[in-house]
Amino acid sequence: MKYQTQKIALAYFAVAMALFAVQVTMGLVLGYIYISPNFLAEILPFNVGRMLHTNSLVVWLLLGFFGAAYYLIPEESEREIHSPMLAYLQLAIFVLGTAGVVVTYLFNLFDGNFVLGNEGREFIEQPRWVKVGIVVAALIFLYNISMTVLAGKKTAITNILLLGLWILSLLFLFAFVNPDNLALDKMYWWYIVHLWVEGTWELVMASILAFLMLKLTGVDREVVEKWLYVIAALALFSGILGTGHHYLWIGTPGYWQWIGSIFSTMEVVPFFAMMSFAFVMVWKGRRDHPNKAALLWSLGCGTLAFFGAGVWGFLHTLHGVNYYTHGTQITAAHGHLAFYGAYVCLNLAIISYAMPVLRGRDPYNQVLNMASFWLMSGGVVFMTFTLTFAGTVQTHLQRVNGEAYMDVQDQLWIFYAMRFGSGVAVVLGAILFIYAVTMPRKEVIERGLETPAE
């Protein structure tokens, strides 16, 4: 670790991984509710559980991005972070806000209160006071990192990272726009939801991936930067108007069907570019970096993001197809693999890379970490397949044959049971990962231990 303030990342990664544990645990509970629908119905209604599952995901991914920024910006701009105190204050606000959301929802407090009550909008359901807190925390963050970068060296990686984080934060302001008209509400809603995950987050992803490739493969910065700019341009070109694929059936004019279909099909391209980028860099690079786990997560990120976001996204993005598949388990299949591949793997890659450095225990315990990659990824991929098959059957029974929703759900039970099994694998993988990067104090397997097989 070259700069003391990189240590800030450690606190962010720790909170992120705690929320990661909450997220997958809630996922497992929800998976069980799918096979035994009355499970916890009185204590933890499905909608609250789902909110916890998705919100903890979004918050821990964001905390991971913040941590990544605090880790890589000092190294890139060759400066200490402007104010470590502000960085910790920012984290404290986030933790307080997150706790506030959880408590408000679990006990259904202050219902209907303008400031304290929840807003009941999927993903941006936080009470208003929490939203204000998020904005304040985001402003602190942007101030802190922008001051650091402005005072130091500006690289393509910091440029694209800052661009992504700035637009991301500005877009969150639409969380305060809540028209009575449901169609308009949804229209603005996607300005956040879509333009985050299929726009600004991709910029963050590309720049973090570029940083990792630079460090892990030793390829020239010039080459990495060229790729980074191309990926960023492609992401914005396709992603912005790609929002149209959410405007197919919400009451917006019909031309959105064509804009959405065509531009969102193009969204496959930046994900393909990111996957190619990761592999080409590894082939070109001759540096044999000891942190193989970080490399594995980076390559896994590119590959699974391409399949999850790219291929599974394209699967149901054309409006002629989406007319039938909208809101079926196909969407769930896509959502799980896309988020896992693109953003979970990305965060786990930078955590795998940074943690040994942050804790002064350079490469240790690679095997457990890599095993967790295969266990978790295997679980999510299996889950994706079960949900895809469930969605295909559901589409046919419900949308083509016109059977009733709940009758169809009964017939999908076997898929949900298999999905639960894959969920167990994911949770075990997550626990193993967290153990692998936090607990062991020395390398588990040391040099010279190799013995002939017997």
Added chain:
Amino acid sequence: MTALHSLSFSQVSSGGPGGDAPPASPSAQAPDRPDPFDKLPGEFMMWVLIVSELLVFGAGLVAFLALRITDPTGFAEAQSHLHRVGAGINTIALVTSGWLAALAVQAVEAGRIARMRTLLAPAAALGMVFLVLKASEYADLAAAGISFETHAFFTFHILLTGFHAAHVLAGIVLLALVGILARPRAVETGAAFWHMVDLVWVLLFPVVYLL
């Protein structure tokens, strides 16, 4: 177990102490084969944009003709409301404008800034001619009560030509900017954008206006 052992052995043994900056092997960089994309004339990022735009407009044109199969008479009737002659004149306006822009690139590369500007000005002006003719067509359609929703033909016609016209407008602004900047690289890049606008139109025109 053997697999695990040898796997971890190769990781730990090769790295040395580094987590952050491990010693690179003697040739840290693979000997670079000449990258074929380095041969692209002009700014690489502009080519990324050009190809992206071509893909989008190409997909739009294919979807348009595919949809036409379902209603050939409706499409033919709708097409009769367009300004065919105006669109034909616009083709000439754009290819001529593209020619002026290409000459402007040669001028600025030869260091002749004044000549470059006298070439870019009419190039941009022809872009304005294009927009005026386009606007008169839109105005007539609007006067006839025709909009996006009237027929699938018009959904596509307005989307495709509207997107294209927005690019013409952006191109005019870009030509003005690079004309002021007067750096060869900038002029070349601005002209490349303008040629892309030109290229999209020559493909779009027959499909939407003639067939």
Added chain:
Amino acid sequence: MTVTRAWIILVGLSALSTLVAASGLDGRWLAAAVLPLAGLKGHVILNYYLQLALAPEIARGFSLVLGLFIALLIGLSILPSA
């Protein structure tokens, strides 16, 4: 080829398209005549305005894709009048 010659060819091809369209030709024959002319125009713009001729390998790639695209358009426009 100079850009001026390219421009003359483009104007010529445009005039030819206009002639074909004005000749009363319609349906599949119009598509089969006009679309290749458009493809040729695209080829000229790519190679001489955008100077792809300086990079023959890439120019060949573009021409191939452009050719396939025009063929697809012709196929799609022949169908309704068949």
